[in-house]
Amino acid sequence: AQSVTQLGSHVSVSEGALVLLRCNYSSSVPPYLFWYVQYPNQGLQLLLKYTSAATLVKGINGFEAEFKKSETSFHLTKPSAHMSDAAEYFCAVSDTGTASKLTFGTGTRLQVTL
């Protein structure tokens, strides 16, 4: 069975500061990992995905994530936060490589302050 744990339901950073959102996964097979972002009153938008190619994955809006098998982690980072990054972020795992078997974490709400 696969599962995802997102540490910290709320994260607050200052504008220009590093963003670090944590995600740990559990999967019995090599996983496919995803980060989605949800802006207020919107659906989910894919930020980036790991599909067993490069362990450092670059996504949209300056975000990137690194797959670390030894730590079973896929943390999301951005060097410099912008006010427009305020949103909820979801980590998801699939152990079949298909979108039909996504298991999501509970989400982390990112607040960006001046």
Added chain:
Amino acid sequence: ETGVTQTPRHLVMGMTNKKSLKCEQHLGHNAMYWYKQSAKKPLELMFVYNFKEQTENNSVPSRFSPECPNSSHLFLHLHTLQPEDSALYLCASSQAGQDTEAFFGQGTRLTVV
């Protein structure tokens, strides 16, 4: 047209009402999904359709009834709902196969009174 469109965006219904949620995708995908997003809970996959056939039902109560008349349209028929069914219902679509990603609609905010 945006990729995945859901209507209505907001719905308030009584426990004895019957209503339907609609989802339409313009991406040429052949798989469609219904998810439920409740406060402080992970997104819950409800139903999966591949090539119009239901391939997954995650123990969803029968008061939720999905319908997929073609690969572009997905409905969720609602009847005799409970207040705890109030949530954001998200539709998604993807191309069936490996290395795929799901594209989500904006959701329908459902309130059961």
